Amino acid sequence: MPELGFNEGAWRFGAFVIVLLIMIALEAVWPRRERRHTRLRRWATNFGILFSDYLAVTLVVLLVPVTAVITALFAQQYQIGIFHWLDWPVWVEWLIAFLVLDFVIWGQHVITHKIPILWRIHRVHHTDQDLDASSAVRFHPLEIILSIFIKSAAVLLLGTSAVLVVIFEAVVNGSALFNHANFKIPTKLDHVLRWFIVTPDMHRIHHSIERREHDTNYGFALSIWDRLFRVYSVEPELGHDKMIIGQPDAQEEGPETFLWSIVLPFFKMKSRKKDQASNHKNSQETT
Secondary structure (H helix, E strand, O other), X not given: OOOOOOOHHHHHHHHHHHHHHHHHHHHHHOEOOXXXXXXXHHHHHHHHHHHHHHHHHHHXXXXXXXXXHHHHHHHHHHOOOHHHHOOOOHHHHHHHHHHHHHHHHHHHHHHXXXXXXXXXXXXHHHOOOOOOHHHHHOXXXXXXXXXXXXXXXXXXXXXXXXXXXXXXXXXXXXXHHHHHOOEOOOHHHHHHHOOOEOOHXXXXXXXXXXXXXXXXXXXXOEOHHHHHOOOOOOOOOOHHHHOOEOOOOOOOOHHHOHHHHHHHHHOOOOOHHHHHHHHHHHHHHHO
C-alpha cells in the first residue's frame, strides 16, 4: 500500500494541541459564560474519555485495519472510487470531497439524535454541564468507532486523496475545539462567521437542555447544512448566559466522572417525552 510520505498521526496531533492551547488561552482571557464547575475534574474526565477513544481506535485498527486515511490509501492503490474514474482537476475533487465529507459528518450527527440506540451513545457528549474546548473530545469510544467506518465508506466511494482526508480531519477536529470553546466573539463578527462556519455561540445552542434547541445546529465545520435543511437556530430562548447546558436527567455530579460517562450508554435512560416535560419545568424554574 502507498505511503503518505509523512507521519499523519504526529501532524494531526500537533495541530490538535496547537488549536487546543489557543482555545484554552482565549477562554481564559475572554470567557463567554460563567462555569458551573471547576476545570480540573471535568477536564480529567473529558480527556480521560479521549484517551479511551485512542485505545479503542488502536484496538480496532489492530483487529480490522480501517481508518479514513488507510481507506484512502487503499482506494488509491486499487483505483477505487468516483474520482479515480473521472478526470477532474485536483482542486475540484478536493472541494467536492471536503463538502461531501463534511455533509456525511453532519448527517451522522443528525442520525445519532434520531435513532434511540445511537442517541444512548451520543448523549455522553451532551451530558457535559459546561461547554469548553474539552467538550470537543467528550465522545464515547463506540461513537468514535462508528464514525471511522462511516467516514471510511464515504472515502472509499469517492476515492478521496489521503492527503485531503488528513487535512479534512484536522480541520474538523480544530473546528470542534473552536465551536465548543467558551470564549466571546463580538456579536457582529459572530453573525458574519455563521454564514460560513459554526461558531461557539451557534453550537452552544445545540447543547441546550431544551430538546427543541439541541435538535438544531448540528454542524461541525460548515454551517451551510443546518441552514439548508432548516435546522438552524439563531439564539437560545433564555439567552446564552441563562441557558442550561446538558441533559435534564444528568444535572447532578455524574457527568463529571469518567466511569459514569463511559457506562452511561448501557443503562436505561429517560424517554425523550419525559425529557421534554422536564425541559419545560426547568425553563419555568429558570425564568
